[in-house]
Every structure is written in structure tokens, then in C-alpha cells.
Amino acid sequence: MMISYLFEFLLVLLLIIANTTLSAYIPQFSPSFGKQIMKENAWKNKLDSQLSSTEIQNLSQIKKFLSDFGYLKQDVEWFDNVLDNETISAIKTYQQNFNLKVTGNITIEVLKHMSFPRCGVPDLNLDNGFDTPNVAWPKGNKWFPKGKKNLSYGFLPGSEISLEMMIVLKNALTRWSKATKVISFTETKYDDADIKFGFYYFGNRTEDVIVGYTFIISQQNSKRKSGEICFDGSESWVLPNDDHIWSWQIDFETVAMHQIGHLLGLDHSFDEESVMYPTILPSQPIKVELTLSDNQNIQQLYTQFNPTSGYVRCFSFFGSSYGLSSSLLLGFVFAFLFN
Ligand SMILES: [Zn+2]
Structure with a gap:
């Protein structure tokens, strides 16, 4: 009351x-x-x-x-x-x-x-945001070597990723793998992984709204880069087996799909149906299936020659509630x- x-x-x-x-x-x-x-x-x-x-x-x-x-x-x-x-x-x-x-x-x-x-990744001006030159927002799929078809992934040791959450992440990777038709994923040790998953506690007030984000980091003393997917450790996460999602809870698979999409090269879409929509609307707390345009956008990056576009931005406008x-x-x- x-x-x-x-x-x-x-x-x-x-x-x-x-x-x-x-x-x-x-x-x-x-x-x-x-x-x-x-x-x-x-x-x-x-x-x-x-x-x-x-x-x-x-x-x-x-x-x-x-x-x-x-x-x-x-x-x-x-x-x-x-x-x-x-x-x-x-x-x-x-x-x-x-x-x-x-x-x-x-x-x-x-x-x-x-x-x-x-999502904590900006909607625009992705060149801004980090003071250190070895950290950047994901922009396209150029961060891993051209032609690399298998990306490794690992879970932050000591992080709060449960076995159930690992399964959700693996399922999300599989869904994206099928969409790209060419990229596969293999689990490895966290330190060696191309894609690193972990829970973190975010800081300031603006970040109260952020449930997860992704950035690319260049390893010290090497040209190797990795993609870091960070989930907010203070959120109340919901997993697929939970039979209800309360208004204050966040669907883990939805955020996982979105962040992996960033690492594979997709930028935010303003199509409310897209998994790459930046915001979790109360009317759509769960969004894990790729839309037709999501599929087209990812396939454009991996199966079609597209010399002018490093990443895809989709501006579609739909009604909102x-x-x-x-x-x-x-x-x-x-x-x-x-x-
Ligand atoms: Zn995002």
C-alpha cells in the first residue's frame, strides 16, 4: 500500500x-x-x-x-x-x-x-564513452579476425552465473549461430575466451536503468581482442523455467540474446519487435526470438558481401504502449x- x-x-x-x-x-x-x-x-x-x-x-x-x-x-x-x-x-x-x-x-x-x-551500449555515437584506448563499444563484427568462424566463450570464475544461466547463454549462442549460418561457438577457459560472460555490480544512478552491456577490450601486450558481456548483478533475473515474470524482474535470456547480438555485429534497432531494441518495454518483457529483419541484418553481415556496411542500423517505427x-x-x- x-x-x-x-x-x-x-x-x-x-x-x-x-x-x-x-x-x-x-x-x-x-x-x-x-x-x-x-x-x-x-x-x-x-x-x-x-x-x-x-x-x-x-x-x-x-x-x-x-x-x-x-x-x-x-x-x-x-x-x-x-x-x-x-x-x-x-x-x-x-x-x-x-x-x-x-x-x-x-x-x-x-x-x-x-x-x-x-542496454548500456549507446544508441548513437559509439566512438565516445571510454577514456582508455584499448576499450570500445562493439561496432560491427570487425573485432575478431576476419574469416574466423569459431568463437570461444567462457564464464567469469567466481561470478554468479548458475548452471541454469549457463544453459540459457549456450542456447542463446546456438540461436545466433543458426542465424549467422557460419559462426559456431565453443566453450573454453575464461581467460582464453573470445567472448567473456560475467556478472558485475554497476555504479552510478544513470546506470540504474542498465541491465547489461557489452564492450570490446584489447588485451595488454597483444593485438588480441575479446568481447565482454556484463550482466547487472543487482537485478532480479528470471530464467525460462520460471513460470512468471514480475514487473521488477528482468528476463535473462532476453538480455543475453541482445548482448550477443552486439558482439556479432548488430547495432541497436528501433524496431520494437527486434531483439536489438535498446529498451525492455513493460509490454515486451521477454523477447528472445529473432525477427525477420534481425535475421536479415545478421545474414547481411555473414553471408552476403556488403563492402559499405560494417554494421547494420535499422530505423523502423512502430506504435508503442x-x-x-x-x-x-x-x-x-x-x-x-x-x-
Ligand atoms: Zn544494446
């Missing part, structure tokens, strides 16, 4: 911040929701005045989010709260990519979408409002 009231309270604040019409949202909630809105007039006045200026409290966190995922190129230590043209442009691009109403403003729709669990079920929404909105 406490959580329910907290949830509604946060929604009230969200709606006020976004300055959106309430009529579209009220039917989803109890009658007390409207009364609470009346009680929050003081907040509304305060936040309205912020929206009318170019400086918005805690906008810096949104700018950090936009920077982390490639929408804002500002290379700074910290972000200010000024709604500048570059930020407006970044918000518009985010809205376009995710088929949201393009306004350039931080709407409730944008905040909701930003709060959904997602959103639920307010993610506990991550609460955390992210809290961070935005109260820090």
Missing part, C-alpha cells in the same frame, strides 16, 4: 513537471489521484516557473542520461541545468528514435521511457526530482 501511494505521488509530480494534460492519464488511476493533484499546487507553481526559464532543476541528470546513451556529445565532467539548443536537439532525436511525440521538451513520455530497463510497472521508474524519477 505504501508503495502504491508513493507511486501515485511520484506520478503526480511527473505529470506536473511534464506539464502534460492530465486527462489522458487519470483514467488509469483511482479517484484520489485527482485530489492529490490539487494538493500539489505548490509544487506545480514552483515547477511551472522552472519550465518557463531555460534552467530546470536536475536537468543535469537527464543530460547525463542523454550523453551516456550517445544523444548528447558534450564531453564534460558534469552537466548544468540549462536547457540549451543541443539538449533540445538530443531530446528530439531520442523522441524520434523511440517513436515518442517529438517536442524537444522533457515530457512525461520521455521520463517514462528513460526509466525503463535498457507503455505501462507504469517498472520499479526502475521510481528510482529514476526519484533521482531526477530529489537530487
Whole structure:
């Protein structure tokens, strides 16, 4: 019950911040929701005045989010709260990519979408993000030697990968192997592996939404590279044999399929049905089967000669439906409002 009231309270604040019409949202909630809105007039006045200026409290966190995922190129230590043209442009691009109403403003729709669990690999500007030259985001399938058809994989020793999770990962590799028609995978020791799986505890607040990511690292003193797939050790993971997935849980196989896709050369797709869609939408908590376009994209990399494209980016736009079920929404909105 406490959580329910907290949830509604946060929604009230969200709606006020976004300055959106309430009529579209009220039917989803109890009658007390409207009364609470009346009680929050003081907040509304305060936040309205912020929206009318170019400086918005805690906008810096949104700018950090936009920077982390490639929408804002500002290379700074910290972000200010000024709604500048570059930020407006970044918000518009985010809205376009995710088929949201393009306004350039931080709407409730944008905040909701930003709060959904997602992949840590940026959607754009994959050359940015790492200070060390031997680490990079995956871009295409060029990180392993050309012509190499068998990739080895290993599990981080001491990591929390259970036997059941290993089976899920092997099944995901098999599914991708069939899709490429040419790549096979063999298990080996972690240190020797081309693809390394492990659980890690991610750090800062923006990363609250990140459930996994992948990067390429060049080994010290050698030209050999490996692909690291990192799963968030703090998530509540669900496995295929579990008969139910709660709103705060994350399907392990879904994230595994997505991250392996990165290592095989696929970039994010903005087709909601694709396994390479960056975000886990509440309406699609489980997504493990490759779509027709996923298959075409991967086969283009492995079975067709394509000299101009190192990787495939797919811009398709579909209608969206959103639920307010993610506990991550609460955390992210809290961070935005109260820090
Ligand atoms: Zn991704």
C-alpha cells in the first residue's frame, strides 16, 4: 500500500513537471489521484516557473542520461541545468528514435521511457564513452579476425552465473549461430575466451536503468581482442523455467540474446519487435526470438558481401504502449526530482 501511494505521488509530480494534460492519464488511476493533484499546487507553481526559464532543476541528470546513451556529445565532467539548443536537439532525436511525440521538451513520455530497463551500449555515437584506448563499444563484427568462424566463450570464475544461466547463454549462442549460418561457438577457459560472460555490480544512478552491456577490450601486450558481456548483478533475473515474470524482474535470456547480438555485429534497432531494441518495454518483457529483419541484418553481415556496411542500423517505427510497472521508474524519477 505504501508503495502504491508513493507511486501515485511520484506520478503526480511527473505529470506536473511534464506539464502534460492530465486527462489522458487519470483514467488509469483511482479517484484520489485527482485530489492529490490539487494538493500539489505548490509544487506545480514552483515547477511551472522552472519550465518557463531555460534552467530546470536536475536537468543535469537527464543530460547525463542523454550523453551516456550517445544523444548528447558534450564531453564534460558534469552537466548544468540549462536547457540549451543541443539538449533540445538530443531530446528530439531520442523522441524520434523511440517513436515518442517529438517536442524537444522533457515530457512525461520521455521520463517514462528513460526509466525503463535498457542496454548500456549507446544508441548513437559509439566512438565516445571510454577514456582508455584499448576499450570500445562493439561496432560491427570487425573485432575478431576476419574469416574466423569459431568463437570461444567462457564464464567469469567466481561470478554468479548458475548452471541454469549457463544453459540459457549456450542456447542463446546456438540461436545466433543458426542465424549467422557460419559462426559456431565453443566453450573454453575464461581467460582464453573470445567472448567473456560475467556478472558485475554497476555504479552510478544513470546506470540504474542498465541491465547489461557489452564492450570490446584489447588485451595488454597483444593485438588480441575479446568481447565482454556484463550482466547487472543487482537485478532480479528470471530464467525460462520460471513460470512468471514480475514487473521488477528482468528476463535473462532476453538480455543475453541482445548482448550477443552486439558482439556479432548488430547495432541497436528501433524496431520494437527486434531483439536489438535498446529498451525492455513493460509490454515486451521477454523477447528472445529473432525477427525477420534481425535475421536479415545478421545474414547481411555473414553471408552476403556488403563492402559499405560494417554494421547494420535499422530505423523502423512502430506504435508503442507503455505501462507504469517498472520499479526502475521510481528510482529514476526519484533521482531526477530529489537530487
Ligand atoms: Zn544494446
